[in-house]
Amino acid sequence: MDVIKIGMIGIAGVFLSVLLKEVKPAFSVLISITVCVMIFFFLTEKLQYLADTFQELGGYVSIQGAYLKSLMKILGITYLADFAANICKDAGYHAVAGQIEIFGKLSILAVSTPILAAILEMVQKSAF
Numbered sequence: 001m002d003v004i005k006i007g008m009i010g011i012a013g014v015f016l017s018v019l020l021k022e023v024k025p026a027f028s029v030l031i032s033i034t035v036c037v038m039i040f041f042f043l044t045e046k047l048q049y050l051a052d053t054f055q056e057l058g059g060y061v062s063i064q065g066a067y068l069k070s071l072m073k074i075l076g077i078t079y080l081a082d083f084a085a086n087i088c089k090d091a092g093y094h095a096v097a098g099q100i101e102i103f104g105k106l107s108i109l110a111v112s113t114p115i116l117a118a119i120l121e122m123v124q125k126s127a128f
Helices: 002-023 025-060 065-090 094-127
Strands: none
Touching (some): 025 065, 065 094
């Protein structure tokens, strides 16, 4: 049912934004940002569910907690960078959006480096 709510909020926001774009372009961007923020708040509930599920899965398999935290950080970085970049694109600032996307990708690489190092260490130990 949440998907229906989010879909309706999104469609209503787009229609309202399109109607106001001709008359007041600034309001059009503000409506777009407001709709995005509303959807973000609905998403936080789903993120909590994912965090709880990852914790539960970590109990079944011997995965270090640091790796699960890294996965959650990667998910957060991915969503927030995409969210911010899309808002910048809607406002017409494509160059800023591109820089946010690059920063997000580099941040994901930085967060995932310890996981990659652990995998390479496991491969090296099993090879010898």
